[in-house]
Amino acid sequence: MSKGKVCLADSGGLDTSIILAWLLEEGYEVVAFMADVGQEEDFEAAEKKAIAIGATKYVCVDCREDFVKDVLYPAVQVNAVYEDIYLMGTALARPVIAKAQIDVAEKEGCFAVSHGCTGKGNDQIRFELGFYALKPDVKVIAPWRDPVFFERFAGRKDLLDYAAAKGIPVTQTKSKPWSTDENQAHISYEAGILEDPDTTPPKDMWKLITDPEDAPDTPEDLAIVFEKGVPVKLTYTEAGAPKEVTKPLDVFMAASNLARRNGVGRIDIVEDRYINLKSRGCYEQAPLTLLRRAHVDLEGLVLDKEVRYLRDQFVTPTYSRLMYNGAYFSPEFDFIKSMIGPSQTSVNGQVRLRLYKGNVIILGRSSETENLYDPTESSMDELTGFSPVDTSGFIAIQAIRAKKYGEAKKAKGEKLTL
Amino acid sequence: MSKGKVCLADSGGLDTSIILAWLLEEGYEVVAFMADVGQEEDFEAAEKKAIAIGATKYVCVDCREDFVKDVLYPAVQVNAVYEDIYLMGTALARPVIAKAQIDVAEKEGCFAVSHGCTGKGNDQIRFELGFYALKPDVKVIAPWRDPVFFERFAGRKDLLDYAAAKGIPVTQTKSKPWSTDENQAHISYEAGILEDPDTTPPKDMWKLITDPEDAPDTPEDLAIVFEKGVPVKLTYTEAGAPKEVTKPLDVFMAASNLARRNGVGRIDIVEDRYINLKSRGCYEQAPLTLLRRAHVDLEGLVLDKEVRYLRDQFVTPTYSRLMYNGAYFSPEFDFIKSMIGPSQTSVNGQVRLRLYKGNVIILGRSSETENLYDPTESSMDELTGFSPVDTSGFIAIQAIRAKKYGEAKKAKGEKLTL
Amino acid sequence: MSKGKVCLADSGGLDTSIILAWLLEEGYEVVAFMADVGQEEDFEAAEKKAIAIGATKYVCVDCREDFVKDVLYPAVQVNAVYEDIYLMGTALARPVIAKAQIDVAEKEGCFAVSHGCTGKGNDQIRFELGFYALKPDVKVIAPWRDPVFFERFAGRKDLLDYAAAKGIPVTQTKSKPWSTDENQAHISYEAGILEDPDTTPPKDMWKLITDPEDAPDTPEDLAIVFEKGVPVKLTYTEAGAPKEVTKPLDVFMAASNLARRNGVGRIDIVEDRYINLKSRGCYEQAPLTLLRRAHVDLEGLVLDKEVRYLRDQFVTPTYSRLMYNGAYFSPEFDFIKSMIGPSQTSVNGQVRLRLYKGNVIILGRSSETENLYDPTESSMDELTGFSPVDTSGFIAIQAIRAKKYGEAKKAKGEKLTL
Amino acid sequence: MSKGKVCLADSGGLDTSIILAWLLEEGYEVVAFMADVGQEEDFEAAEKKAIAIGATKYVCVDCREDFVKDVLYPAVQVNAVYEDIYLMGTALARPVIAKAQIDVAEKEGCFAVSHGCTGKGNDQIRFELGFYALKPDVKVIAPWRDPVFFERFAGRKDLLDYAAAKGIPVTQTKSKPWSTDENQAHISYEAGILEDPDTTPPKDMWKLITDPEDAPDTPEDLAIVFEKGVPVKLTYTEAGAPKEVTKPLDVFMAASNLARRNGVGRIDIVEDRYINLKSRGCYEQAPLTLLRRAHVDLEGLVLDKEVRYLRDQFVTPTYSRLMYNGAYFSPEFDFIKSMIGPSQTSVNGQVRLRLYKGNVIILGRSSETENLYDPTESSMDELTGFSPVDTSGFIAIQAIRAKKYGEAKKAKGEKLTL
Incomplete structure (x- = not known):
């Protein structure tokens, strides 16, 4: 008899496939869950694999539009940034995924949720604090923190042996000497050879953004219109023809494509995990780099100086730290979130930009509705x-x-x- | 009989020459003062002109080394930045100049100081708050805020007529449709055609930094060593030969040259003046852009997470706002300044960087003395x-x-x- | 022919009566305005006097209820306090008065407003920033900053001579050696003999609050119920009978009476005026002292720890500073004000207190709706x-x-x- | 053979005596340690008991002077306060005790330290974070978090049975229905009947401070002189004779006695533990209440307005939160501590106060050296x-x-x- 249903966040990779098999072995029934947050992924293959291993059901939730509207655009509005430079692509996706997973768990009658996060990272915290707030009575099964599991699977060989024994197919592609996490906002690279913070990442590591050295020799111009701090229109030229996008997801993806092909948005940092360890990460954060830069510029024109100073000193760093630390579903985050709207009522206008080999160059900005800038008045x-x-x-x-x-x-x- | 000696900050330009003549006409004796803060300037010609107009004396003080050591490097240590992007090249120079001018005023027995700043800008405030703190009994003569003066010289024609009448030579070079302020940290462009914030600055406006599009196609690598957050060594390669500089001014100038030739450090913003007006400014801030970026990166490796967060939320924005607003010689600035040292004791190490067409790319960082990062510990x-x-x-x-x-x-x- | 209508804030005292006469002499038509914010005042006499001097009209606006609901209760919700101890009774009244005065000015067709504030205080700033925001095209006539006026009336004798000449009645009550400002939240004492900060105020200066030494020997108990941080019910016992008040103004006045008769709410400080001068003030702030103390106590029981910390570090001091500095009608104050509501959703419950000779003693607190405190959980x-x-x-x-x-x-x- | 030496913080109470016996049973050698931080305690009896149970040695360290000079006075300088009202008497003592215990552990060759703190409180964290910073290789034995121990001693009966079996003497005094922690700064009461936050503490609970209702009917006046924010002289009158104390410990104890006998310093709150639980505590904090109030008042006279605002918004709450959370020996606390001195250079002067039945009344303040207040200048x-x-x-x-x-x-x- 089953010990009950567990909703497992299943990436389809080796670790979560092993966890799936192990949960079944432990006597649970498993619903495999995956969130589509814009990552490159073969969802069909993942489904097939999960069912083959023994999952009762496989549920993939398309979160892309919610991710943009409910999380990424507020992050743009508040100029979110962690430790000066990291735009938190990974952290931003976590509440969206946690919410979708709990929704699935509740719909499917699961008493527990499970994930394959390691015990030293930020993501376990981000997911679990979300789980507990969204469903306070949920049980969380975190195998990589359970000695029964992590002592049994102490090395990669143990995982492979178990996979062979259970008939779990293992992809033969040579694994990269780093790990990644991808969604429509960014991709991260960490661990492996990157653990030496003085090792320059190899050129072929970078996946999403064109190397500035290889980016086009001709600059590309665009214009972004913001309403209350949210990008609502993006215009550019493609193959000589003017293009205009206005739907939230379209604007975001257009910003992403433009930035990616012009080499905009790569960073390499040593950051502080919530868990008090420092870690080295490389990120390709094309769309947020572009949108944040444009948003900051427009605020110069239309945001009151003192509102901006208060927001910059208090709201932006607090929002960012809480988001990074996984406190999205918390009283304090709700408190901070309530301050974004009131800070953005006047952030209406257009910014014109040029992209060139990694550079985001401001060409000009204007607003038809706001009156804070007055050239006559400022004129010496x-x-x-x-x-x-x-x-x-x-x-x-x-x-x-x-x-x-x-x-x-x-x-x-x-x-x-x- | 003289109404007393006035020490006039004399740029040698039309305005201050007129002011010099006018002060003499008003019955003052004038000591002309100029600070060398690294701007491109013909000091000899300025001296000759000042004496010709009637200055008792011309004193030029070389402040370049003090500027770097006492102001620019602390600004690097604290990651100073105003409104997200402006590194405050102008504001940083003001206390150095004010201090030098008061020193000259005291040495020369001047009861008053004078300057040619307009009545709508930040600089008048920065200078005067410095003057009053450094010499509380000083009298400040600010002609552009004195109706007697500004009503008499209501337009450029009035200035030119007066110059002709007084025999003041006027440079015949066509004046640019914007005004600039230059020192070894940066050059600013504002006013004139830039007053429309949607007008893209013309390509030929930019003076110090190579246009990214025209910068070399080959990246240039360098390494900067910091001790307690201060850059103490910069190594790079020139014409195939390794170069190393270690003197404060040399390190700063090498950083400047490297950044300038690789297109690093141009910005274009609408900013908030202290005086509650918004104004549009373009800046070329090559050395600070490079040094700040390297410093921030090193802090990731060696600065305690909580110290960093406290410093970032409190010290950096407060330091920056006070500096921008001209409060350098104030109790609150001294209070904030006292926090820089304690935040930087562990900021020791080296950052390796690559410059390429406007990009500052981190290649790696290391520290021989600090222990906060431990790859084994962070490893998943x-x-x-x-x-x-x-x-x-x-x-x-x-x-x-x-x-x-x-x-x-x-x-x-x-x-x-x- | 009249130079236009001016709305003068007319306290009925010597200064504003002189100003009224002077404005008439200058050729203006004057509408005398007074706000009833709970001060002890003979409004009828003031009206009679104003009309006698020559005012076209006298308008008194009862602001007591708005003052409590729109300003004093939000101040309680946010625990407003300036420099650790001053509850800002004067500052809090200013926006209410400024709003009422502009409303009158607009209704009466006045192009200008005038007041009798001196040139060194906070109130001129508080009033005028309000005036300009509420009616950007208003003209402000501030005689005590106009050399024509203040040089003519350089001493009290000049005022009395002018009053005599104009037939303005002068109250013969010997003037106190300090000045006061009163409303339903407090009374202030400053200037005169209080200017020596080491002089203890004489016992007979204090007007509203019983001296703790003279307060009843028997403590008095009460209970205050808060909803979303606003006091909505106050219960106590009078002459053996239980009393309960629930209307906003009644709750405030009951709190005031209870605190006053039990010696609660006197302070004596040296504070920093906005205008960069220090000044000594004594205040009797009975109701706010009691309500603030109860509110802070309840928050301990029902407010989330992190929300509280964020609110305490950021919202409370910023709100207080802006309020003190007269920035009520400003973008930044609106921004801060928008944070009060979201911080108070859980501040529901009752606090029981004892008042005794200046002491506010907490007897206990409870909440029927909030769950943050759980004795079982906290129990060791x-x-x-x-x-x-x-x-x-x-x-x-x-x-x-x-x-x-x-x-x-x-x-x-x-x-x-x- | 011994498993090694353990230094046990031994209060002499039932719990730590049991722990002592249990550690011996577990095969450790035990050095019993006690810090004298001004609590009422029979140190000789404690020593005798520890030795009788089997401790190798008993070491009592007199920390009273260090406590005052190194921790309590800096707390006065920075106006330390947690959640508006708690002066943190318990938290302030912890670093002093942790430091003394580690010193003893090192001197006595102990590889481990142990304490009797429960698993839900703040103190375990404060002690242990101190231990780990002071001696990173130390082993901490926390029996109340060790299932082997806490499952064995699940109730008071188990403890008493074990005491009987081991011949540990148990005090027959009826235990109070709350627990306390005392030192020279304060005494705390929590747990037991106090766990209901709406229960008014019984009159006979309060131990150190006279009930305001029972305090003398005649006020008592005193004066405190501060140098750089530290109280260096306290003068008062006793039995008609003027008294003056100047040694750090004497000043503190005189302040304590004066406040205690006049009913000053009782509070009752629900506070937020670091560990995310709310808990109800009553405190008698006589000396800190008096000294903090005097210090805040003097700052009004002599501290620059902007320095004060920055200190109030940033340093005071951060210092207080870190202190409360046990982060005394941390990089961030050292950073914050470094800001106290620079904020206090001008805090020189005298405050005159009156104590009366729980009230601290300011009579006046003065400074011979500071110039910020100027009555002439402030005068209207x-x-x-x-x-x-x-x-x-x-x-x-x-x-x-x-x-x-x-x-x-x-x-x-x-x-x-x-």
Whole structure:
């Protein structure tokens, strides 16, 4: 008799296939689950394999549109970034997948969920905190943290032996000396030879973005229109013909294609995992690099200075840290998320950009509805609506503390220095 | 009889020459002052001109080394940046110049200082707050905010007429349709045709940095060594021969040359002036772009995660905002400055980089002295010194709040969504 | 012919009566305006006086309910406080008054507004920033900053002479050696003998709150119910009979009366004005002291820890600073205000308190709807739903950085000390 | 043969005596350790008991002076406070004790340390993170998280049975229905009947501070002198005679005695443990309440406004959260600690206070060395060194954004409201 139904996040790779077989051996019934978040994947083959191993059912959920609208665009609105440079392609996908997996678990009557994440990474945390918030009574089976499992499968040979014994087909393609995670926002590379942070990644590692050196010699121009901080239109030229896309997923994919073919969006960093280990990662984050840059630029034109400063100091880093740490479904993240909308009401306008061999070059920006920028007012040559004498007063008030500080230093026999 | 000595910041340009003549006419004695902060300038011609107009003396102070050591390197240490992208080349030079001008004023017995800044910009504030802190009893003469002056010289024609009347030589070179400010950290372009934020700057505006499209087709590699966050060695290859520089100014200038010739460091933004106006600026900030990027990368390897987060959320934006707003000589800036050193004790190591047509590509990083990164520990394949079971406990504790949140939502009949 | 209509904020005191007369003399038509924000005031006498001097009309707007609902309760929700202790009774009233004055100005067809604030205080800024945001084309007449006015009325004698000449009645009550500002949230005392910060205020200065030494010897108990952080019910006992109030203004006034008669809410501070001067103020802030204390206590029971921390570090101080500085009608304040609601959804419950000679003592708190506190779970004696082994894992993950830090110190020959 | 030496933090109570016996039974040699941090304790009896049970040695370290100088005074300097009201008396003592215990462990050649903390509290974390940083190779034995131990001793009866079997004397005093932790900064009460957060603590629970209702009817005045934010002199009157104390420990103890006898420093809260549980605690925090209040008041007079704001928003809450969470010996705490000194250079002066039945009333404050407060300058009646016209300019610059905001709202057909 079954110990109950488990919904397993099944990538179709060796590890999760072994886990599937092991869960069956342990007496569970298994529903194999996969989320389509835009990764390159043979879903049919994965289904066939899961069923062959013994899964009761295979469910693949297409999350691509939700991913763009509910997570990626808010991330663009808030200029999300972790440790200065990582746009969090992996972290952003996790809540979408966790939500879809719990939905499947509930629909299929599973009391537990399972995944193949290792015990040292961020993803186990991101998934499981999501699971517990979405379904507080769920049981999580994390084989790579269960001594019964990880002591039995201590090396790759143990996995292969078990696969052979269970008749699980093993892909014969030589495995790459690093691991990857892909979705429509990015691909990551880590582990293996990348663990030496001074080793330059080999040219053939990079998969999605054209090497800047190989990118076209002719720049490509485009324009992105934002409404309340969300990209709603992207126009460019292809084969001499003007193109325009406006559906959320289309805009995102067009941004992705344009950035990829022009070498935009590769990074290589050593980052801090939530779990207090540092790790080296390389990422190809084409669409977010382009959209974030355009969004930041437009904000210069249309976002109030103080709102921007408050948002930059507080909302952006907090949002980013919580997202990275897997706190998407938490009171604090909901609190932070509620601040995005109010910060973006005026972020309406268009940015024109040029892409060239890895560069995102701003050509100009404009807004038909917002009034914060006024060339006449800013002009050094104009005195309209503004008396230079006002500035004297402004400085005089600021100078009160400056003078006192200088006097205090003098009184104490100290000197202000550079 | 003289109304007293005034120390005038004299760029040698039309405006300050007129101001010099006008101060003399007003009955002051004038000491002309210029700071060499690395700008392209004919100091001899400026001296000759100032003396010809009637300055008692001309003093040029070489601030280049102090500028690098006391201001630019701390800015690198703290990853200073304003509104996401502007590295504040202009703002960083102001305290150095203000300090030098007050030193000259005190040495020469001047009771007042004067400058040619307009009444709508940031620089007047930066200079004057510095003046008042450094010499609380100083009198500041700001002609462009004095109705007597600005009403008399309401247009360029008034200036030219006055110059003719006073015999002040006017350079016949056609004036550019924008204004610039240059020093060894950067050059800025603003005003004129740039006041339309949707106008793309003409190709021939850019002066210091090679257009990425015209930069060499062959990448150039270099390595930068940091000690306590300060770049202390830069190695690269020139004409096939290895080069190494270690003196502060040399390292900075080598970084500048390498970045400039490879198209690194151009930006175009709409920024928020302290004075609550938005303004459009284009900047070529070659050396800071390169050094900042390398510094940020090294921090990934050697800086504690929590120190970094605290520094990033608090010190960097506060330092940057205060610097931009001209608060260098203030209690709050001294307070923030005191945090840079303690954040950088572990920032020791080397970053290897590649420059290519506007791209700064990280090739690798290493440290001989710091221990935060440990490939074995981070490796997903190793369990050394770390039990995956620990992570279960870590997640369980984090999950307490996650479950409660899910339960609370359920109890209130609400649903967690993306 | 009139130069146009001016709406003057007329307190009925000497200064504003003089200003009224002066505005008439300058050729304006004047609408006298007063806001009832709960201050002790003879509105009829003020009206009579204004009309006698020559005002076209006198308009008094009752703002008491709006003040409580729209400003004071949000301030309670966000635990507003300036410089650790000042609950900002004056600042909180300003937007209410500014809004009412602009409404009157618009209704009465006034092109300008005027006030009697001095040139060194916060209030001029608070009023005027409100005026400009609410009616960007308004003209503001601030006589105490207009040399024509302040040079003419350089001392009290000048004011009295002018009053005599114009037939303006002057109250013969000996003026107090300090100035005050009162509304239903508080009364302030400043200037005069209080300008020496080491002078203890005389016992007879304090007006609203019973001296703790004179307060009843018997404590008084009460209970306050909050919904979404807003006090919605207050119960207490009076003359042996249970009392219950639930209307916003009633709850506020009951809290005020209870706190006042039990000596709760006096403070004495040196604070920083927006205008960069320090100033000494004494305040009686009875109702806000009591409500804030109860609200903070309830949050301990029902507010998520991380939401609280984020709100405390960011929202509360930013809200308070902006409110103090008069930025109520600004993009950044609207942004911050939008964060209050989302932080308070769970702040539902009751706090029981005891008032005794200046003390606010918490007796207990409870919530029927929120689940964050669970005595069984917290109990050291219970292991329900929680394995102590989990904590070992939690500590192990935290210890990764601790050990590395200890090792790094050892490796560098340094020692960790207290 | 011994499994090695363990240094056990031995309070002399039932739990740690059982642990001592159990460690011996497990084959360890035990050095019993106790820190004197000012708690009421019979150290001799504890020693006798430990030796009787079988400890090799008993070491009591007097930490009282270090506690005051190295931890409590920095906490006063930084105005440390957790969740608005808890002054963290327990948390502050932990690093002092951990440091002393590791010192003893190293001196006595112990490879391990042990403690009797439960698995749900904060203290286990505070101690252990300290242990690991101070001695990264230390082994920590935490019996209450070890299933072998906690399953054996599942109830109080098991402990008593074991005590009887091992001949461990058990105090016959009826145990209180709550637990306490005491040191010279405070005493805490939690658990037992206090677990119901709506239960008012019984009058006889409170031990150190006189009930405000029972405190003297006559106020008591005192004065505290601070140097760089540290209290260095306290003067008061006792039995009609002036008293003055200046040694760090003496000042602290005098503050403690004065506050205790006047009913100052009791609180009752529900707080958030690091471990994500809420818990109810009552605290008597007499000396820190008094010293913090005086320190905050003096800062109003002598601390620059912007330094204060930065410190308040960033340093104080971060310091407090890290301290509460046990991160004292960590890179981030060292970073934050380095900011205290630079914030306190000007905090020099005297505060005069009155204590009365639970109230701390400020009588006045003064400084002989600092110049930030200038009564003439602040005076509304004086125009010295300050032109009211300057304020007009200051407001005009601030009003630029206010007007734009009002205009933008109008243009969009929206209205600014309260």
